[in-house]
Amino acid sequence: MSRRLAAVLTAAALLPFAAAPAAAASPDRSQPAARAAQVRILGTGSQFSPNADGHRDRLAVRYRLSAPARVSVEVQHRGRTVVRTAPKVRRAGTRSFVWDGTLASGKRAADGAYRVVLHATGHATTRSDAARVVVDTSPTRLDVGTFGLSSDTVYPYATVIDDVVVGNFGFDSLYYGDTWNEQQEWIAASRAQVVDRDGHVVATERFTPASPRTAGGSMDGPTSCGPCGRFTWDGRDSDGVRQAPGTYRIRVVHGRDAAGNLRIAGPVRAVTVSAAQLEPSTTVRDLLAADATRTYDIPTGCLGCEVSSCPPVDSTRFTGGLTFDRTPSHCRVSSALFTTPVPGRRTPYDTFSVAATGGPSTEGGDGSADLRTYTGLTIEPSHPMTGDATVSTDVVSVSPNSEVYPSDHAPSVTWLIDGLAGSYDIASFTVTIHTYVPVA
Missing domain, CATH: 2.60.120.260 (Galactose-binding domain-like)
Incomplete structure (x- = not known):
């Protein structure tokens, strides 16, 4: 056999071994396999009032991710999705989603219950958690007493006197606190707000203590009244500018409810600003x-x-x-x-x-x-x-x-x-x- 033929045969015999793939490496079982992120809502506060008054206009939904994930949010109302956000990568830890009460249509959400659903996707697996939230923009009404005005018209343009209307608020029964002083403190913490036809507060007036009239009617004070508070309004805004003639509303407010809405005590009274003169x-x-x-x-x-x-x-x-x-x-x-x-x-x-x-x-x-x-x-x-x-x-x-x-x-x-x-x-x-x- 010639040398050339021997070389060819030897190369042919070794070819299958040269083309065979390398043996697979054994897995390193000391490293844990990656898991999908878990998401858990921590708290929402549940109620808010997106009415642009500066009090609880937004709702923060806090949640925790166990691992990095792509997070998206749905807001549902009566079984329909009214808000949907695009997925965004979030790191592990505590995060939050803030909702300003705006729907996908751009309109403000109507009052009612909503369901906020968070989706966290990682490693081809999606985990979700949901919470109930409430949109509430209606003021709380407190039926605690009486509220009246000395006149239904005020004349800020009059030159003969500096005209005012006088308002009186008083408890008609025991309410907050068992003592006269506690109720007087409640009134002192209240305010009278003057609101124009567009709902803007043009003036806020403080109450001063006022004693009631005796049951016999011998004194010039309110009857059927527990502790009372008095205020005056001169038809001007908080900067002293006379208001345009028209109808305004005066309400007594005391703090805010859990959703951030004003608590209105007693009825709301209408008062007219007149440009007429007095004599x-x-x-x-x-x-x-x-x-x-x-x-x-x-x-x-x-x-x-x-x-x-x-x-x-x-x-x-x-x-x-x-x-x-x-x-x-x-x-x-x-x-x-x-x-x-x-x-x-x-x-x-x-x-x-x-x-x-x-x-x-x-x-x-x-x-x-x-x-x-x-x-x-x-x-x-x-x-x-x-x-x-x-x-x-x-x-x-x-x-x-x-x-x-x-x-x-x-x-x-x-x-x-x-x-x-x-x-x-x-x-x-x-x-x-x-x-x-x-x-x-």
Whole structure:
């Protein structure tokens, strides 16, 4: 055999071994196989109010990834997907998805329950977790008390006075806290908001404490009211700019609910801003004493002491008059309170005075009486009446210190006749009331 042929045969014999693949390497079982990422929602807060008021307008859904993954989010409402995000790679650890309440259509989500579903995909496996969230943009209503305004119109353009409307809020029953002070603190933490027709808050007013009127109606304050709070609004915004004529709403707000919405206490009242001018107006009422409205007679007894009271009776000296008689031994007191309505709208600038005409029950006798006015919670100085006389009180504010308390009753002024000695008759009253009314 020649050398050349031997070489060829040798090469042919070795060819299968040269072409055979190398043996597969054994796996390294010391390294764990990669696993799909786990996703778990940690917390959402569950409620939010995407109404652009700056309070809980967004909802953060916190979740934890056990490994890097591509994460996408679905928001579902009534079985339909209303928001879907494109998958994005997220690292392992705690992450969050923030929803501003906007739907895929660009509209704001309607109030109601939604389901947020997170999908985490890794190593060809998708894991999901879901949570229930609530969109709630409706203010919370608190039926805790009464809220009224002194007038349904305010005149910020008037030049004769700096006109205001006065609002009063008060508890009509025990509510937050068991004590008067706790309830007063609740009112002090509340605010009156003025809202324009577009829903924008143009002014926010603080409350100041105000005392209620007594059950007998003798004082110029609210009735059926626990602790009360008062505020004024002058028809201007928080920067002092007079508001355009039109209708506004005033509401009492106290904090926010879990979704971030305002809590509104009591009813919402409408008030009109008018560009009209005001002018002073005087009303004079001449009343026979017996025809004057009597709120109540001074009661008998005081904290256990025996004080016998004799209410006034019809006068025998003056037709239509009243007799205040202290001569019987049991008549320690003979007094009565009178009232008459204030005409028209009510402002802190209203004033009134009362004149009483009378004389001793027996002409030439020595009986005497006392005339006083009640304003706010203050008894004004006395004005003694002796002999046949007409005595006038000072001109006093209907509501001192702007304390105008709206109530279910017509606003009124109040005065007192108190028999001092002997027997004294009141023939008549003249009540003069100064107010401000729109220019005709």
